[in-house]
Amino acid sequence: MREERDIFGKYLSRHNLRDTPQRELILDTFLKREEHVSAEQLYDIIKKRDPSIGQATVYRNLKLLSEAGLAREVDFGDGVLRYEHNYNHPHHDHLICRSCGKTVEVVDTVIEELQKRIAEQYGFELTDHKMYLYGNCGNCRKKSK
Amino acid sequence: MREERDIFGKYLSRHNLRDTPQRELILDTFLKREEHVSAEQLYDIIKKRDPSIGQATVYRNLKLLSEAGLAREVDFGDGVLRYEHNYNHPHHDHLICRSCGKTVEVVDTVIEELQKRIAEQYGFELTDHKMYLYGNCGNCRKKSK
DNA sequence: TTGCTTGCAAAGGATTTGCAACATG
DNA sequence: CATGTTGCAAATCCTTTGCAAGCAA
Secondary structure, eight states, X not given: OHHHHHHHHHHHHHTTOOOOHHHHHHHHHHHHXXXXXXXXXXXXXXXXXXXXXXXXXXXXXXXXXXXXXXXXXXXXXXXOEEEEEOTTOOOOEEEEETTTOOEEEEOOHHHHHHHHHHHHHTTOEEEEEEEEEEEEOHHHHHHTO | OXXXXXXXXXXXXXXXXXXXXXXXXXXXXXXXXXXXXXXXXXXXHHXXXXXXXXXXXXXXXXXXXXXXXXXEEXXXXXXXXXXXXXXXXXXXXEEEETTTOOEEEEOOHHHXXXXXXXXXHTTOEEEEEEEEEEEEOHHHHHHTO
């Protein structure tokens, strides 16, 4: 948390951007959440601490956190962009329950390797990827029986 | 193409839906395109043949084609939903060039197998997935050198 | 005739943007 | 004090929806 603030501070000064109380509040609140959040969700949480904050500020600064390398955008395909921690939180993919929305983070180095190989096969240099696995989680499967 | 029309016709009558000239035009135009299209793109093409068509009709019927199993939605994450052929056009993933937007369809049965295994590991029953590989295609890499 | 479909325009939801007032370096 | 930043509301983008008129079965 200390480290992240440091990184952010450096990013700001390096880019001639300013350190405002809103920015600090947004960063802190974002870091405290373990799960991915949407801008709207974060806005709702932050409003409680500072009712005068505008939601555009939250949108703007989540984008900024992504640029600073502290956040990462995730798009589950439901029309809402979410943000998750990017610092000290290595790349992973998501397993999402179609019925309750529960998500699990997964990593598979073999798949990552294969992806790179596929890209090369077609002359592409792979920069990144998105992989979302949709299904029904154990809990929901029990319930529907 | 004959087959697809047949499937659509059966789908319509089975669901008490009607066979309209607009629906036929949309299906035909969609089938003639090899690449994925957005509703807007398809609308632009169709307007030339029938200037009186409304774009809501195109949106509505692309959804319908998906339900009938003839189309499949693809979401590259740029805010626009695209549709590609689903009939006789097995599942595949996409390799997308970040710089020119070129896309290549790819399939890898090993990856698919691994995905299923990962899901099972977490007690999920996999229903579907999305995998998009982003990178720079051969052409764009040459140009930027 | 019944009720599904259409075209239109308005509504929707998430996100972005213009702007004047404000605060930071 | 120059310029980045904020909050607000309006605007944007894609897509959906309400509705009256029009058609298919």
